[in-house]
Amino acid sequence: MLRPATRAAALATALVAFAPRAATAAFHVAVIDEVATSVAGDPSQQFVEIRMLAASQNQVKNSVLAAFDARGTYAGDVLVVPGDLGGSGVRWLMATRALQDRQGIAADFTFEPGLLPLEDGMICWGAPGDALPADPGSWDHSDFTEYVDCVAYGRFCGSAPGGVPVPATPADHSLTRTAAGPFTDQAFQCSETLTPTSSADPAGLQIAGAPCVSVPAVPCFTALPGGTPLRTDCYGEWLVSGAAGTAPVVACPATDPGCHVGQARDCLFRAQFCFALYRGRCAAAPITSFRLRGRQKDDIDRENALAVLEAVNRLGVEGSAGSVDLPSISGLACTAPFDLVVPLERRGSSLRGGVRRFRAVTVTRRKRDSDRLKLVCVP
Structure with missing residues (x-):
């Protein structure tokens, strides 16, 4: 699993802006749970x-539920939560009026429909504040490090404090937390049964949903061809956010x-690696393995290599040092962004x-494709 942005002490200096806030107040010791x-094709x-x-994490007035796109x-x-909680349950609910009316549950707070990203995006809840949520007008709602918890899902391409997005959507089923701890997207799984529970209605509900389907990652950024020969230059390619052209x-x-x-x-670069981006003169061929080459001179190099290999490993089976076996890739396949x-x-x-x-070296049964990438941090 890709770790959060603070994944190692060696990266702490570069990633300090992404470190989630410490839990200190009477609303912070809580997580997004579902x-x-x-529901049944109805996005309202x-x-x-x-x-x-x-206990007593009920002082939630002025905390914020926010949405981020794909x-x-x-x-x-x-x-913006309008009040504190009056119930004694351990779960509380924000929901649309349509869900409450059609499913017969009383939410603790109501929001307008259509504001949550339907299939691909991220939601965050919380606020800064040492004792109570800070005034909503006093902080930057676009900064996800100010929230108590976030979860990214579907074909999400942005930076997320919880690591790799949940490879499923919450449309017509739900994403349900299976382990405690904030900012851990891989602690969520898709559930075919929706179980909304509120402090006002602690018995909750069970709503039958649609079967869960895994959502593969898609190309998020500009593909950077590795060079000649063109007939093999599509087997594997780096994709990097902010790339201005096709040079690597x-x-x-x-x-x-x-x-x-x-x-x-x-500098922090958002990237991914995609296989089988067939086009032009490049002929299709079954991909068999991936190898990451080059000398790793320090902890930064080792952490970067680990990020790449962990991402590719989700598409195959870990091989020898610096390699991943990819026995099942016959068409377009991308890692989640890292x-x-x-x-x-x-x-x-x-x-x-x-x-x-x-x-990177992408290997097929008969040929291989070598792709180099150079990242530059300008002071």
Whole structure:
């Protein structure tokens, strides 16, 4: 499983901007527990259930339920919670009026339909605040590190604090948490039975949903061909957010706050690897394995390599060091997006551009495709 953005101490400096907030107040010790964005094909029936992990986590007035689209862009507030909880249950519910009326359950708070991303996106709930949720007008709702918990799902391409998005949608079934702890998308699984439960109606409901179907990742970014020969140059390709052309070199400009993170101004690139992007003169061939080549000179290189290999490993079977066997890929297949870190070079008090290089080899039964990638962090 890909770890959250704070996956290793070696990355802490570069990723400090993405570290989730500590749980300190009388609403923080809670998690998103279940999400549904439609029932029986009706997107007006939606709900988000929160589960308290400790007693007295009921001071939720002014906390925010927010939506982010499939690119990770803040889409707006779904609900600014208008009051505190009066019930004694460990779960509480935000839901549309249509779900309450048609399913016969009383939610604790009501929001308008159509605001939750239906199949692909991310929702976050919470607020900053040391004791009570901060005034909603006092903080940036597009910054997911300010929330108590988030869950990304479906074909989500943005950065998510919970790691790899849930490979399913909450449409016509629900996404249900199976383990405690915030910001852990892989702790969710698709459930064919929806079970909304509220503090006002602690008995809850069981609603029959549609069968669950796994949702594969899709190409999210610009594909970067690795070069000649063209007849094999589609077996595997790097895709990187922010790529300006087709050359396998991507830079994070000094003026781009989207890829410079933390006070150290190191760079974070969102990337993925796709197989079988057949086009033009490139002939189809069954993919058999993936190999990541190149010397790993420090902890950053090792963490980056781990991020790539963990992502590819979800498509196949872990092989020998630096390789993954891919016995079942015969058509387009992409990893979920992952983050690659490129720190600036520090020489005394001066900063220089940082560079990290990657080389992937995609192997078929008879041929192979070598793809290089150069990432540049501009100070």
